[in-house]
Amino acid sequence: MSDRADRTRWTSPLRRRRGPEWAAQSPTWREARPALISDALKRACARRSGNWFVVGASRDVRAGGRPCGRTVGGVEVVLWRSDTGELRAGPGACPHLGAPLRDSRVVCGRLVCHWHGLALDGSPFAGWTPYPVHDDGVLVWVRLDTVGGEEPSQRPVVPVRPTTGSRVDAVFTTVGRCEPQDVVANRLDPWHGSWFHPQSFVDLTVVREPQGDDDDAFVVDVSFLVAGRLVVPVRAEFTAPEPRTVVMRITQGEGATSVVETHATPLTGAADERPRTAVVEAVVATSDRRGFALARAAAPALRPLMRCTAGRLWRDDLAYAERRWALRSTGRFPG
Numbered sequence: 182m183s184d185r186a187d188r189t190r191w192t193s194p195l196r197r198r199r200g201p202e203w204a205a206q207s208p209t210w211r212e213a214r215p216a217l218i219s220d221a222l223k224r225a226c227a228r229r230s231g232n233w234f235v236v237g238a239s240r241d242v243r244a245g246g247r248p249c250g251r252t253v254g255g256v257e258v259v260l261w262r263s264d265t266g267e268l269r270a271g272p273g274a275c276p277h278l279g280a281p282l283r284d285s286r287v288v289c290g291r292l293v294c295h296w297h298g299l300a301l302d303g304s305p306f307a308g309w310t311p312y313p314v315h316d317d318g319v320l321v322w323v324r325l326d327t328v329g330g331e332e333p334s335q336r337p338v339v340p341v342r343p344t345t346g347s348r349v350d351a352v353f354t355t356v357g358r359c360e361p362q363d364v365v366a367n368r369l370d371p372w373h374g375s376w377f378h379p380q381s382f383v384d385l386t387v388v389r390e391p392q393g394d395d396d397d398a399f400v401v402d403v404s405f406l407v408a409g410r411l412v413v414p415v416r417a418e419f420t421a422p423e424p425r426t427v428v429m430r431i432t433q434g435e436g437a438t439s440v441v442e443t444h445a446t447p448l449t450g451a452a453d454e455r456p457r458t459a460v461v462e463a464v465v466a467t468s469d470r471r472g473f474a475l476a477r478a479a480a481p482a483l484r485p486l487m488r489c490t491a492g493r494l495w496r497d498d499l500a501y502a503e504r505r506w507a508l509r510s511t512g513r514f515p516g
């Protein structure tokens with residue numbers, strides 16, 4: 182088919198919205214039953230993670246780059262790549278006198294401590310024992326059995342994503358004063374969408390609630406607000422495949438099969454009175470539109486925009502999650 186014929190078939194994903202203004206939309210609080218959300222959260226928390234924790238974006242740990250330091254569940258972790266690009270991870274303190282290995286250097290694929298030059302190639306050495314690590318192509322996961330306390334698994338539960346080569350991905354990270362379950366609970370309340378984020382979502386309807394463990398998804402019709410009254414309507418499904426992950430997958434409409442994965446990683450230990458949690462959100466977008474090939478080519482320029490959109494939503498959603506923790510931790514939680 183010629184380009185011209187192709188262009189004539191092009192239809193815009195944008196629709197003009199005629200729905201009510203913010204205050205005139207139907208309240209959702211009757212449907213957003215606290216018990217329903219809390220049951221969905223309990224089922225999510227009962228799933229297995231195999232002790233895997235998301236620590237960040239794959240592209241942030243670069244071969245030949247500096248090591249990456251993270252704290253997960255109160256455990257200091259250092260990550261780096263070998264010369265051949267393989268991921269390495271282990272305790273963040275040098276086995277000699279405890280220097281912070283995140284500030285060390287990678288030389289020829291080995292991590293060289295900047296205090297006295299001890300070099301680690303990723304294999305056990307002098308009491309330093311590596312952690313299992315997994316690079317899924319978008320995110321890096323580390324397995325910490327002492328933090329997770331579950332039966333360990335070989336691999337993390339990685340959500341199904343659009344195939345490589347047909348997608349654009351971006352990873353956004355922020356940190357809140359709450360526990361992972363507060364982040365997950367926020368995501369398992371889809372009803373707040375067009376009330377709490379009117380600058381991003383309109384006309385949100387939950388068309389199907391979870392039916393229990395065998396069919397545990399929220400299905401939502403919602404329009405993304407683009408500009409003025411122009412919107413992109415989609416159907417999306419929210420699921421929690423493991424205790425610290427919620428996946429939103431577009432099932433119908435523009436960008437079908439695209440996913441937004443929200444991963445909540447505890448930074449502080451279980452006994453910490455002031456818990457902090459990292460929200461690592463991966464947007465993996467696809468589209469069968471012709472223009473999407475251009476978008477893929479422009480991915481480096483698009484990523485900051487995608488992160489900016491996620492950041493705007495998470496400013497609100499972290500306030501929700503932190504508020505939930507503040508109420509829970511003082512016995513004032515309504516649920």
Ligand code: FES
Nearest residue numbers: 275277278294297
């Ligand atoms: S503390 Fe690392 S080599 Fe001495």
Ligand SMILES: [Fe+2]
Nearest residue numbers: 373374378498
């Ligand atoms: Fe939200």
